[in-house]
Amino acid sequence: MSIPTISPAEARRLIDQGAVLIDVRQPDEHARERIAGARCQPLYSLSEAKLERGTVIFHCRSGMRTAAHAPALAAAAEGPCYILEGGVDGWKKAGFATEINRKAPIDLMRQVQIAAGLLVLLGVLGGLFLTPALFGLAGFVGAGLTFAGLSGFCGMARLLALMPWNRALKPA
Structure with missing residues (x-):
């Protein structure tokens, strides 16, 4: 309809x-x-x-x-x-x-995008300049995002939802 x-x-x-x-x-x-x-x-x-x-x-x-x-x-x-x-x-x-409401946190999916992007960036830069083992961090985050897209379950979103700045959210 x-x-x-x-x-x-x-x-x-x-x-x-x-x-x-x-x-x-x-x-x-x-x-x-x-x-x-x-x-x-x-x-x-x-x-x-x-x-x-x-x-x-x-x-x-x-x-x-x-x-x-x-x-x-x-x-x-x-x-x-x-x-x-x-x-x-x-x-x-x-x-x-x-x-x-500027005191309200940014929406959860944007928080996931920021956190995942930073972790991938840190993994790649760390892999290039510190130790190749840190490339595994970027791979782990990529695998987690792929799993989230396929299954509908995002562990990072669940974890971020438990953070203190996200706990007080209630529908207005």
Whole structure:
């Protein structure tokens, strides 16, 4: 089932008329930056979600995630539903404000990318300048990322989620 995409201006009009704005991103992404009044309802929890009757507007960061999961979004809505064109990025591009919490950590997947990139870089540089055994670090991280992509389980993300700066995250 296809869900119509609406412009940020049309979404603003519908929100002013009582439409509910649902952010399908992860709680850590929502905590860092969000559209005022948006409710965090991550994609993984939509099947058990109780969405209000009435008009619902779904959004993510860029619109790609919502477009890719349109059938699941349509199934979760009990009334008319739309996808916000361009997500949070489109909202900002249209000149609308977002709420930014600079104290919230950057989202977990970006933390994984930073940590994995640094470990690979350290492994390669260490292998070149210290001991070839450190090339194994780069290989280990590469194998872990490949396993994460194939299985859907990312040990590094699980480890980073336990860090103190990530523990206090709760959907807003």
